[in-house]
Amino acid sequence: MENRNMAHISSSSSSKPNIVVFPFMSKGHTIPLLHLAQLLLDRGLATVTIFTTPANHPFISQSLAGAHVSIVDLPFPRNIQGVPPGVESTDKLPSMALFIPFVRGLELMQPAFEQELEKIHSQVTCIISDGFLPWTLESASRLGIPRLSYYGMSYYSMAVSRDAAFSGLMSSPETDDEPFTVKSFPWIQITRNDFDEPFNRRDPSGPHLDFINQAVTATANSYGLLVNTFYDLEQQFADYCNHDCHLRTWSIGPLCLAKLQKNKILQSEKPGWMHWLDQKLAQERPVLYVAFGTQASISPTQLQEIALGLEGAEVSFLWVVKKSDVELLSEDFQSTVSERGIIVTDWVDQEEILEHPIVQGFLSHCGWNSVLDGICAGVPILAWPMMAEQGLNAKLVVEEIKVGLRVGTVDGRSKGFVTANNLKSAVRELMGSGEGKQLREKVKEIAKAAIEATSEGGSSWNALSNLINEIQREKEINSSKLTTVDICTK
Structure with a gap:
């Protein structure tokens, strides 16, 4: 170089x-x-x-x-x-x-x-x-x-x-x-709030x-x-x-x-969260990947509801959280979910995480890069748009491509507050054996089409x-x- x-x-x-x-x-x-x-x-x-x-x-x-x-x-x-x-x-x-x-x-x-x-x-x-x-x-x-x-x-x-x-x-x-x-x-159909x-x-x-x-x-x-x-x-x-x-x-x-091309010096050791995913694979416990990008601002009240929703869903999860937000999560939450959840504050290789075979769901803000990362990894998306054009990307994911679900808000508004119960229900549906399984099958078909489009x-x-x-x-x-x-x- x-x-x-x-x-x-x-x-x-x-x-x-x-x-x-x-x-x-x-x-x-x-x-x-x-x-x-x-x-x-x-x-x-x-x-x-x-x-x-x-x-x-x-x-x-x-x-x-x-x-x-x-x-x-x-x-x-x-x-x-x-x-x-x-x-x-x-x-x-x-x-x-x-x-x-x-x-x-x-x-x-x-x-x-x-x-x-x-x-x-x-x-x-x-x-x-x-x-x-x-x-x-x-x-x-x-x-x-x-x-x-x-x-x-x-x-x-x-x-x-x-x-x-x-x-x-x-x-x-x-x-x-x-x-x-x-x-x-x-x-x-759209609204101004999209x-x-x-x-x-x-x-x-x-x-x-x-x-x-x-x-x-x-x-x-x-x-x-x-x-x-x-x-x-x-x-x-x-x-x-x-x-x-x-x-x-x-x-x-x-x-x-x-x-x-990964810098071999920087990649000499597998990150701790990848070891954790390997453990979940050995235990055959599917993981939900949770990431909302680097730009979105989440209120303390909403952050607490996310924590309660993930705890109540009783699924394994890897949650990427800003360092400034971790302090808002209670010690009780972190100790309660320590066996099935991991919180990461470092910069992560999102593609590598999504491509891990145990990751079977992606709770995402629906930035376009994240949507493509999820699709190409064959992982269905639980859409929770927060800013910019993410509301439209979420509609594309759920209504057009049909490889995801939308998190329900408390008042039905596209940018409304999401309660722990709404999040819990959506996570269970995405990670379950019903509609979630159908979405996983559909997104894998589209992942194959994406690979074909970029191949010779x-x-x-x-x-x-x-x-x-x-x-x-x-x-x-x-x-x-x-x-x-x-x-x-x-």
Whole structure:
């Protein structure tokens, strides 16, 4: 691996396209693009240069240990209002209320990005940047480099959101929980509460909306959009995005099936939670994996209900909890469930956990990465959306793909409070031998389809190949035109 302030591409690799990858500073956004980088390298499709910041560099270099990539560090902006010094990722923000100041602050990186990009731009075939870095389109355009956008969202969430917004139906219901029918997909009913701020308002406005509009406009004016899914999983929603939204999209996932090269030094010992899962396998006691991502904020009262629900469900579970939240769990709870439950506060390899044969259920916030991790591991999902587009992902999981159940709220609202009894019932149903067994059988079928899509000759495999070939041909044509102009002017 090449870790330099300025990337260098050797002459031996100059015949391959060189792809610049610029992830957004958040683990959930970064990891899929690292999977993509690994995929491009493993298949010999391109060389890769990754742009990041100093604090995010170690995670990237460790994730791609042994891979021949160049990493360019850009200085992180100083004095972003509200963002503590040294925080260079949304995972470490004290509150997600700082999201807009954070992403706006990143715009200050544009001059440094362009300065480094200009050093290698003649060798760069295209830029793949996160949709939350919309200013990279302007930088790419200045240097004549095509830009591909990546959001890490499902086609379903993009299509339903777009159709609801353009139809004007979002402002029609009198209450936030009154259902209305999506015009282009009449079998789907949604509410404003299926959306997060500011889209759950009748008349959304404000800085957050301004930023989303900027990001969407940049994507619409880019070369195209990469989508972490496979076509057969979301065919009708993919077609809508391509035709009705006039977007060029490529379905190149699930990217989680492109395994990152693990740092052998860091992986020399099996983590304690994996030993625990091995013990449960030996005891033939199926495990529920519980994780709500790094961004969601759970109230102390709700956290206590989760604990009581897991205790009452009487199933084995592995629960990933923020360190700050563990203190809110009583010692009685931890001692009561110690034989059949384990609480983990460290960063875990979620894919590795889900792929363990004893894990047979996943209580999830339904972030798109987690949905794909569960599907590809053949594990059904108990959906409990908490923020962003997770409410729509949950509907996709339960109503469209039919590989999960929805946790019931106390008042039936999509973002309502979940009692211990509701959680207990849902967990028992998911882990049981009735509907839970049917869901496990269904999700394994879809996992097989995902593997086929990403294998040689599959739809995602071919989509990535076709994309790389297309942008390489365009670069060669443009280079030929420039050479001809140069000759004619001499």
